[in-house]
Amino acid sequence: MGEVDDAFIQEPEHRPKPETVEADNIPLIDLSPLSSDRGALEGLVADIGDACKNWGFFQVINHGVPLHFRQSIESVSRQFFALSKDEKKKVARDEVKPTGYYDTEHTKNVRDWKEVFDFTVEEPMIIPASHDPHDNHLKQIWNQWPHNPPQMKEVCLQYVAEMEKLAFKLLELIALSLGLERDRFNGFFKDQTTFIRLNHYPPCPIPDLALGVGRHKDAGALTILAQDDVGGLQVKRKSDGEWILVKPTPNAYIINVGDIIQVWSNDKYESVEHRVKVNAEKERFSTPYFMNPAHDTMVEPLEELVNKQDPAKYSAYNWGKFFANRKRSNFQKLDVENVQIYHFKN
Ligand SMILES: O=C(O)CCC(=O)C(=O)O
Numbered sequence: 001m002g003e004v005d006d007a008f009i010q011e012p013e014h015r016p017k018p019e020t021v022e023a024d025n026i027p028l029i030d031l032s033p034l035s036s037d038r039g040a041l042e043g044l045v046a047d048i049g050d051a052c053k054n055w056g057f058f059q060v061i062n063h064g065v066p067l068h069f070r071q072s073i074e075s076v077s078r079q080f081f082a083l084s085k086d087e088k089k090k091v092a093r094d095e096v097k098p099t100g101y102y103d104t105e106h107t108k109n110v111r112d113w114k115e116v117f118d119f120t121v122e123e124p125m126i127i128p129a130s131h132d133p134h135d136n137h138l139k140q141i142w143n144q145w146p147h148n149p150p151q152m153k154e155v156c157l158q159y160v161a162e163m164e165k166l167a168f169k170l171l172e173l174i175a176l177s178l179g180l181e182r183d184r185f186n187g188f189f190k191d192q193t194t195f196i197r198l199n200h201y202p203p204c205p206i207p208d209l210a211l212g213v214g215r216h217k218d219a220g221a222l223t224i225l226a227q228d229d230v231g232g233l234q235v236k237r238k239s240d241g242e243w244i245l246v247k248p249t250p251n252a253y254i255i256n257v258g259d260i261i262q263v264w265s266n267d268k269y270e271s272v273e274h275r276v277k278v279n280a281e282k283e284r285f286s287t288p289y290f291m292n293p294a295h296d297t298m299v300e301p302l303e304e305l306v307n308k309q310d311p312a313k314y315s316a317y318n319w320g321k322f323f324a325n326r327k328r329s330n331f332q333k334l335d336v337e338n339v340q341i342y343h344f345k346n
């Protein structure tokens with residue numbers, strides 16, 4: 001990433017401040033009641049509901065994912081990104097093959113100071129062949145695994161299995177916190193379009209002008225993020241719009257509600273903006289698990305959460321087409337703002 005391209009420069013109002021507020025961290029939730037008695041579960045469900053409502057973000061500890069899975073995936077990620085660019089580009093992602101290595105992603109038309117490696121949970125993953133609403137063709141997506149490091153595929157697949165267990169636990173807690181049946185969301189995730197991203201943020205010579213990831217909301221249902229001990233994730237605090245640094249907590253996962261849960265909950269829970277600050281000296285690694293439903297899911301407020309006083313705030317939209325549209329803007333600067341859930345507001 002040597003020389004600095006103008007494409008990385010954020011508009012002045014979106015540049016990170018040198019000082020970020022660190023005092024008030026996002027809620028920290030202990031998931032150990034999941035493995036104990038029923039009374040404690042009610043308290044946990046209430047805490048999850050408060051965190052989703054007030055922050056849209058929280059961290060979990062005692063989540064049941066053994067530490068070594070996370071250490072192993074961080075280790076293969078470090079080994080993979082340390083390879084030469086030519087080596088990494090052997091598994092390059094492009095518009096035809098949307099999994100693998102990529103280093104020119106844009107968020108809101110500004111280039112991100114990062115490189116990534118994406119792989120899907122379902123293989124093949126089925127998605128629309130194009131973003132065109134009139135094109136009904138589908139395509140199958142297969143993962144691209146590098147030969148180096150040799151254990152990368154195995155380590156990543158083991159991590160996926162652990163994340164899936166945690167993802168469904170969280171999804172069920174969120175359903176309960178909205179007064180829904182525990183398994184209310186589960187059916188949407190048969191043939192899911194969930195994917196995992198390995199993020200590498202190299203040291204950046206212009207950390208006050210560029211961002212690792214520009215401000216955005218996650219488009220899917222739920223994100224489970226592992227960050228290393230460097231720190232850089234900033235969350236926009238709902239109470240005052242201030243950017244808050246999420247301090248790394250050892251072995252915690254950071255959870256955030258995505259746009260789909262915002263729509264399903266009819267705005268009871270909001271998907272919150274976040275971004276990543278980069279660092280002049282240190283590289284940073286993170287691993288988000290983006291939990292997404294099947295491509296043919298029509299996303300709309302759940303009927304249980306809608307009534308005469310509180311009518312549906314959104315019209316139904318097709319997740320696969322939304323996803324295809326979003327992916328498109330990662331490859332090219334579009335002249336218009338990319339699709340957002342507010343475009344479906346009633
Ligand atoms: O690296 C991080 O901490 C967050 C990355 C992120 O928000 C994303 O990839 O959507």
Ligand SMILES: [Fe+2]
Pocket residue numbers: 216217218274
């Ligand atoms: Fe994100």
